[in-house]
Amino acid sequence: MNGTSRTLASEIAASAGANAAACYQCGKCSAGCPMAADSDLRPHNLMRLVMQNRRAEALSDPTIWYCLTCETCSERCPNGCDPARVIDALREMSLAAGISQTPKNIKAFHRAFLEQVRTNGRVHEMGLVMEYKLRSGDLMKDATNAAPMFSRGKLSLRAHRIKGIDEMKRIFEACGTGS
Amino acid sequence: MNAQYTATPREGIAYYPGCSLHGTSREFDESLRAIAPVLGLRIKEIDDWSCCGASSGHMTDHLLGVALPARNLALAEAEGFDRVVAPCAACYNRLAISQHEIAADPGLAERMPDILGRPFRNSVEVVNANQLLRDAADAIKEKTAATGKPNPLVGVKLAAYYGCLLVRPAAVAAGEDSENPSSIDDVIRACGAEAVDWNMKVECCGASLSFSRTASVVRLGRAIVSDARAHGAEAIVVACPLCHSNLDLRQKAMTARGQEPLPVIFITQLVGLALGLPAGQLGLDRHFVPTAPLLARLSERALAREADEARKKAEAAAKAAARAEKVAAAPRGGEPE
Numbered sequence: 001m002n003g004t005s006r007t008l009a010s011e012i013a014a015s016a017g018a019n020a021a022a023c024y025q026c027g028k029c030s031a032g033c034p035m036a037a038d039s040d041l042r043p044h045n046l047m048r049l050v051m052q053n054r055r056a057e058a059l060s061d062p063t064i065w066y067c068l069t070c071e072t073c074s075e076r077c078p079n080g081c082d083p084a085r086v087i088d089a090l091r092e093m094s095l096a097a098g099i100s101q102t103p104k105n106i107k108a109f110h111r112a113f114l115e116q117v118r119t120n121g122r123v124h125e126m127g128l129v130m131e132y133k134l135r136s137g138d139l140m141k142d143a144t145n146a147a148p149m150f151s152r153g154k155l156s157l158r159a160h161r162i163k164g165i166d167e168m169k170r171i172f173e174a175c176g177t178g179s
Numbered sequence: 180m181n182a183q184y185t186a187t188p189r190e191g192i193a194y195y196p197g198c199s200l201h202g203t204s205r206e207f208d209e210s211l212r213a214i215a216p217v218l219g220l221r222i223k224e225i226d227d228w229s230c231c232g233a234s235s236g237h238m239t240d241h242l243l244g245v246a247l248p249a250r251n252l253a254l255a256e257a258e259g260f261d262r263v264v265a266p267c268a269a270c271y272n273r274l275a276i277s278q279h280e281i282a283a284d285p286g287l288a289e290r291m292p293d294i295l296g297r298p299f300r301n302s303v304e305v306v307n308a309n310q311l312l313r314d315a316a317d318a319i320k321e322k323t324a325a326t327g328k329p330n331p332l333v334g335v336k337l338a339a340y341y342g343c344l345l346v347r348p349a350a351v352a353a354g355e356d357s358e359n360p361s362s363i364d365d366v367i368r369a370c371g372a373e374a375v376d377w378n379m380k381v382e383c384c385g386a387s388l389s390f391s392r393t394a395s396v397v398r399l400g401r402a403i404v405s406d407a408r409a410h411g412a413e414a415i416v417v418a419c420p421l422c423h424s425n426l427d428l429r430q431k432a433m434t435a436r437g438q439e440p441l442p443v444i445f446i447t448q449l450v451g452l453a454l455g456l457p458a459g460q461l462g463l464d465r466h467f468v469p470t471a472p473l474l475a476r477l478s479e480r481a482l483a484r485e486a487d488e489a490r491k492k493a494e495a496a497a498k499a500a501a502r503a504e505k506v507a508a509a510p511r512g513g514e515p516e
Contacts, residue, residue, distance in 0.1 A: 068387050070342075091238065092240065105390070105391045109390055117229070149428075
C-alpha cells in the first residue's frame with residue numbers, strides 16, 4: 001500500500017471533503033445512476049480506481065464527463081462517501097492536468113457557457129448555442145428546433161449585458177478562471 | 180468593510196429569475212408574475228442580477244460555482260431583502276448550496292467580500308417556487324373558490340415531477356423527503372387536482388447533457404413520460420426549466436408514433452389555471468407539446484360537472500317538493516314506515 005506519498009483518495013478528501021477510501025463497493029450508487037447504462041465505468045468502479053490510487057485511469061476515463069451531477073449516488077450512499085463530489089474532483093483534476101480525453105463537445109459547452117457569463121454577466125441562449133457549435137464543430141445538431149423556438153418567443157437575438165460586468169471579471173480572476 | 184454595512188430592511192421577497200426565465204422558459208416568469216399579485220405575494224426582481232453559473236460553473240471550478248451565485252445573494256441583501264425566491268431549479272440549487280457552503284465555512288465567508296468586490300453577510304434565505312406556493316396553499320384554495328367560475332382542474336390526474344435539483348443534495352431539500360418529496364403534490368391538491376403516485380418523481384431527466392449527449396437524454400426522458408402516462412397522468416407538472424425544455428421540446432422523440440403527447444406545465448401555470456387566469460397570460464401557448472387539447476378537455480369536463488351538479492340540485496329540490504306535498508296530503512300520523 002502506498003502510505004508515504006499523497007494518494008488520489010487523500011487529495012480528494014482534502015480538496016472536496018469526500019471520503020472515497022470508506023467505499024465498501026456495495027454498488028448502490030451505480031444501481032441508481034441514470035447514466036450507468038451508457039457508461040463503461042460506473043460510479044462504484046470510479047470509486048475503486050480512486051481507492052487503488054489509479055490516477056491516470058481515473059483522470060482520463062470519459063465516464064467522469066458523463067456524470068449529470070444529479071446527486072442520486074451521494075444521496076443514497078450508505079457510508080457517506082459522496083461519489084458525486086469525488087467525480088467533481090476528478091473532473092477538476094483532469095482539467096488541471098491538461099488530460100486530453102475530455103470529450104470535446106462537453107468541454108466546448110462549458111467553455112462557451114462560462115465565456116458568456118464572464119463577458120455579459122448572463123447567458124444569452126442563442127449566443128451560447130452559436131458559440132458551442134463553433135467550438136464543438138457540431139454545427140447542425142438541433143438546428144431544426146431554432147425556428148419553432150423563435151416563433152414561440154423563446155429565443156431573443158439580442159444579448160443583455162449587466163452593468164456590473166467588472167464584478168464578473170473580478171470574480172473569475174479571484175477564482176483563478178480569468179482567461 | 181462589512182462591519183458598517185447595513186441595508187434598510189424591505190418587505191416582500193427578492194426575485195432571482197435567472198437566464199432561462201428571461202429566455203427559453205419565459206412562461207415560468209410570466210406565470211409567476213401573473214399569479215403573485217392574486218396570491219398577495221410581493222416579489223421584486225433583483226437589480227442587475229447575474230448568471231448563477233449552473234451547471235458549467237461548479238462543474239469546472241468549485242470556488243466559481245460558489246462565488247457566482249453569491250453575487251446575487253449579496254445584491255438581494257443590499258436591497259434589504261431577507262428572502263429570495265429562485266423558481267429555476269438549477270438556480271435555486273446553486274444559490275442554496277452557495278448560501279450553505281459559505282455559512283458552514285468561516286474562512287470562505289471571510290474571503291467572499293473580497294472575491295465579490297462588495298459587502299456580503301450571507302443573510303438571505305433562498306426558497307424555490309414549490310416552497311413559496313406550498314406555503315400559499317390556503318390563499319390558492321381561497322382565491323380559486325373566489326373566482327366564481329368552475330375550476331377546470333377538479334379531479335384531473337397530474338404527475339408531480341421534481342427531478343434532482345430541487346431535492347438533492349439534502350442541504351437544499353428544505354425539509355422535503357428526497358426520495359418522496361411532496362411540495363408539488365401539495366400544490367396540485369390545493370389547486371383541486373389529483374396528484375398520482377408514480378415511480379419517477381426524483382429521477383434525473385439528464386438535461387445538463389442535453390446538447391452533448393442527446394441520445395442518453397431522450398432515453399431518460401422517455402422513461403419519465405411513459406411512467407407518468409402508465410399511472411394515469413394527463414400532464415406532468417414541473418418546477419425546473421431544464422426538465423421542462425427537455426421533456427417538452429424533445430418529447431416527440433420520446434413518444435411512440437400515434438400516441439398523444441403528455442403536456443408538461445410549470446407549477447406556476449397550474450396555479451394560474453386554478454385562479455382562472457387566461458392561458459395566454461400564463462404562456463401556455465409557448466410549449467412544444469400543445470396544451471390546448473388538454474385545456475379544452477378540462478373545460479368540457481368542468482361544464483359537464485356544472486351541468487351535472489345543477490341537474491342533481493334540481494332533482495333533489497324536486498324530490499323535497501314531492502315529499503313535502505305527500506306529507507301535506509297524507510292523513511295524520513305521516514307515511515307508513
